[in-house]
Every structure is written in C-alpha cells, then in structure tokens.
Amino acid sequence: MAERRTGKRFFFWAAVAGLVSGAVFLAVAELFALLLARTASPILAVGGFVIDIVPQPFKEFAIATFGEYDKIALLAGLGLAVVIASAIGGILQLMRPPLGVVVLVIAGALSTAAIVTRAGVSPLAFVPPVLGTVAGAVILVLLARRLQRWRTAATASVPAKSTPEPTTPPITKPSPTDMPKKTVADAQMGRRGFFALTAIAGVSAVVVGVASRVVSMTVSSVESIRKALTLPSPRSTVTVPDGAELDVPGLSPLYTPNKDFYRVDTALTVPTIDPDTWRLVIDGMVDQRVEMSFQDILDMGLDEYSITLTCVSNEVGGELVGSAKWLGVPIRDVLKKAGVKSDADMVLSRSVDGYTASTPLSSLTDENLDAILAVAMNGEPLPLEHGFPVRMVVPGLYGYVSATKWLTELKVTTFDQDEAYWTPRGYSAEAPIKFSSRVDTPKLGSAIEAGRTPIAGVAWAQSVGIERVEVSIDDGEWMPATLSTPVNDDTWVQWFVDWDATPGTHYVAVRAVNKNGDLQIEERAPIAPDGSSGWQRSLIRVN
Numbered sequence: 001m002a003e004r005r006t007g008k009r010f011f012f013w014a015a016v017a018g019l020v021s022g023a024v025f026l027a028v029a030e031l032f033a034l035l036l037a038r039t040a041s042p043i044l045a046v047g048g049f050v051i052d053i054v055p056q057p058f059k060e061f062a063i064a065t066f067g068e069y070d071k072i073a074l075l076a077g078l079g080l081a082v083v084i085a086s087a088i089g090g091i092l093q094l095m096r097p098p099l100g101v102v103v104l105v106i107a108g109a110l111s112t113a114a115i116v117t118r119a120g121v122s123p124l125a126f127v128p129p130v131l132g133t134v135a136g137a138v139i140l141v142l143l144a145r146r147l148q149r150w151r152t153a154a155t156a157s158v159p160a161k162s163t164p165e166p167t168t169p170p171i172t173k174p175s176p177t178d179m180p181k182k183t184v185a186d187a188q189m190g191r192r193g194f195f196a197l198t199a200i201a202g203v204s205a206v207v208v209g210v211a212s213r214v215v216s217m218t219v220s221s222v223e224s225i226r227k228a229l230t231l232p233s234p235r236s237t238v239t240v241p242d243g244a245e246l247d248v249p250g251l252s253p254l255y256t257p258n259k260d261f262y263r264v265d266t267a268l269t270v271p272t273i274d275p276d277t278w279r280l281v282i283d284g285m286v287d288q289r290v291e292m293s294f295q296d297i298l299d300m301g302l303d304e305y306s307i308t309l310t311c312v313s314n315e316v317g318g319e320l321v322g323s324a325k326w327l328g329v330p331i332r333d334v335l336k337k338a339g340v341k342s343d344a345d346m347v348l349s350r351s352v353d354g355y356t357a358s359t360p361l362s363s364l365t366d367e368n369l370d371a372i373l374a375v376a377m378n379g380e381p382l383p384l385e386h387g388f389p390v391r392m393v394v395p396g397l398y399g400y401v402s403a404t405k406w407l408t409e410l411k412v413t414t415f416d417q418d419e420a421y422w423t424p425r426g427y428s429a430e431a432p433i434k435f436s437s438r439v440d441t442p443k444l445g446s447a448i449e450a451g452r453t454p455i456a457g458v459a460w461a462q463s464v465g466i467e468r469v470e471v472s473i474d475d476g477e478w479m480p481a482t483l484s485t486p487v488n489d490d491t492w493v494q495w496f497v498d499w500d501a502t503p504g505t506h507y508v509a510v511r512a513v514n515k516n517g518d519l520q521i522e523e524r525a526p527i528a529p530d531g532s533s534g535w536q537r538s539l540i541r542v543n
C-alpha cells in the first residue's frame, strides 16, 4: 500500500521535473531571442507554422468559434501541448532514461526548424532554441537524477515487497530491524536536492521567460519611433461634405477610429519595422529593379484618400469592414519608376513576414482608381497592427488580395507564374468586393420600445458607389432609406429610415443598389472562395 503511494508520488514529481525543464527550455530560448533574434521564440514560431499549415475549414472553424481570440486560443492549445509533452518527458526520464531528454531534443529540433524556416529570420535565429534545448536537457537530467536518488533511498527504507524497477540500481535490502540510517539520509538528501533545484529552476524560468516575452512585446522601440514621427502635410485633403455623417445613436461613425478598426492577418506577433531601415523593392517583370526608402515615398508627396476596407471573411451583417482617411501615394506612380513590362498581369505584394497578396495589375495602373501605398490612417502614422510603416489599400478589392500590411516588395508578375498566400488555401486569386449593406441599429436580438425608432446602418460599393438603400419590414414593400451625403464612391454611406415600431417581433431586411444599377445579390454565399453575399434580415423584438 505504502509502496504504491510512493510510486505514484514519484510519477507526480517526475512530471513536475519535466514541466520545470520545459519551462527552462522556453525561458532560455525567450531570453536569447530577445537578445539576438526577436523572431526566434519557439512558441510563436511553432504557432506561426501551425497557422500556415492548418487546413482552411479548420481555420474557419477556429475564427467562427473564437473570433478575434483565435490567436489566443491557438497559443493556449500550444501551451497545453507543451505542458503535456513536458510532463511525459519528465516521467520518461525517470522511468527510462534518457527517453525524456530524447523527447526534449525532438521538441527543440522541431521548434528550431519552425524558427529558421520563417521568412526574413536572422542568421542567428537557431541559437535561442538550441541553447534552450541544452539548458532544458541539463535541468531534466539533474532533476531526474536527484529524484531517482530520493526514490531509490525511499523505496529501500520502506520494507519493499515488490522487485525494484529494472532501471534502478540494485539495492541491498535492509533488514527491518537494522533500519538503515544511511538510506534515510540519502532519501532526505535526494529529496532536498530535488526540491531545491525544482524551486530555483522553476521560479527563475517563469521570471526570466515572462520578463523576456513582456519586454520583447511592449518595449518596442519601433512604437516610440512611430510616436515621434511627424509626416509631411498632405498636398490635398479629403473634403467631408455637410450631411456626410448622420446623427443616429448606435450608427457606425463615418470614419472608424483606429482603435476600433477591425484587424485581420496571419501575424502572431505584430512585425516591428524601423522606417529608417525599411525598403520597398519593385522587381519582377520590370524595366529596372527599383528600391525605395520611407523618405523616398514621403518625397513623392502625400495626398489624403477616403477608402472603406473590407475583409473577404465579413459575413453579411458582419463587423470586418471599416473606413479611414489614408495618407499615401498612388501605386501606379511607384510602378512607373520601375517600368512595367506589357505581358505582366499581376502584382504579388509581399509583407516582411512572408505574407503575399495577388492584385490584378490593371487595378494598380488604372488612372481612375485610387490604389495607394498608405503611410497614415485617420491622422496618425499607420498603427503597428495596421501595417506600419507602409501598407497597400485598393478600393474595391477585398483586403486579402490588395491590402498587404508591412509591405516590403511589389513583384510584377503574372497569375500564371505566381500564387499568393490565400490562393492554395481555398480563396480566389482575384476578388472584387461584393457590395453590401448592414443594419447597425436597432441591434440584432435586442428588444426596443414601441414608437418611432430609426433603423440605420451603412452600405458600401467601393469604386462604384451606392445609389440607393432599401428597407423592408415584415416582408412588406421596399422603402427607400435616406442616405448620408457620400464622401466619394470608395467610402461607405450611412442610411436610415424612420420606423413606427409596433409591439411584437418584426423582420427587418436591407438591400442596396449600386451606381451601375445593380441590385445587391440576394442569394446567400459563404465567405469562401470570394466573399459572402445575401441580404441581411434581422429579427427585432418590440415591447
């Protein structure tokens, strides 16, 4: 009985030894990643690798389940995997040495591979995971040895009935009368040594690991560079006409504040780029390869553009759409510097983190379309998470085929030759925005009081413009909504209708007509492969 309890207890402490070694591995790797190569964090690199390889349906499931928390959910899952693997490694190291070390070295090798195969890594990026693996293995061996010593001595001091483990060194069974002082002393020493090292290594790992990660995420010198940056005044600014913004409580503002602007990208940590070292390369099917600095972009002269951005993952009625005033330069002028060959039909834009988007060349050279390289958003330099220092914005195309953040290369090419990040993952290579309309208020599912109530929302048809928005209540006649005065055809408009709400449950449907006279598509389509469609119909309860 005592024997079995003792055995269980050692399993438990072996698992703890494994966890401490795993923590030491990660902490040492985080510390050297902070010192040598910021992108060499094992957890983040493995997370990034997982993001890139998981099948599309799974990714959609994750976004649908966890929403904006999908990345946190991924990290929590990885953390759990690390805990389980470390605990198993600890138990293996006690029972079948050196299998625990083998588990740790495999984990180290996998994370090193994930790190060095990321785009744009430093040549020193292998150092942090390798040092982490070595440190973790040393701690694991030391802890397992102390635990073994404790166990051997403890098992010997308990009158043992069963045969000792095959791996334990042969022990001379003491006779119960002659209680071995030496064995008891050994057990105590092994036990004390084990706890002392567990505590020291465990606490240091947590402190060093957490501190390194926090420092690397918050004390971003690039954020202070960004804050200190003053951009030249634009040559032209957007004129917001009277009546462009309706005064209806609950309606989306005409311009989405940066802090509320939706964010969609594959980056687990936001890339931090010093604008001083940033370069844009324009290459591929061009007369001459051109390299531009941040200053070169500013020197072209900035103009202000008002453009609504939309994500292909926006469901009908969804929140993945927002409007901003951008400062930037036309992409066509940038491409002219390199000279585009006539047989090219696509520009593959690349981010520093390896993400790519395929944009039809014609959208970028069209004199009547404001496809821009943006450096500012709503009056401040681009926030880091929205692409600092330079991103693309193209009116009328979904973000994934046009709005590359942390831009570093424009490769002039063809759709035949090159493929963007999302193309092999279930999304179309080309994706114009399906124009749409959304109800903002009354909020779906929330009850309102009977009486006169505005129904209001936004509608967008970037590059074409919204002609009309219509609302139908309880499948009745379509009533024209009042529109705000449009800023331009690239920016959404607000709309409202006054409604005499009677008690009961009502159906509110909305649809838009664009300036080409096309009616918003009624048929529902999922977001993949090229964007959702359908009329939003919401149920509103009136008390």
Ligand SMILES: Nc1nc2c(c(=O)[nH]1)N[C@H]1C(S)=C(S)[C@@H](COP(=O)(O)O)O[C@H]1N2
Pocket: 261, 262, 263, 264, 265, 266, 267, 309, 310, 311, 312, 351, 352, 353, 355, 385, 386, 387, 398, 399, 400, 403, 404, 405, 406
């Ligand atoms: N580097 C990079 N740029 C990117 C993405 C990305 O994953 N990586 N996602 C794109 C997608 S899908 C959209 S909808 C827009 C979103 O821009 P926002 O996060 O500033 O709203 O950025 C685009 N640019």
Ligand SMILES: [Mo]
Pocket: 264, 310, 311, 312, 313, 398, 399, 400
């Ligand atoms: Mo997107």
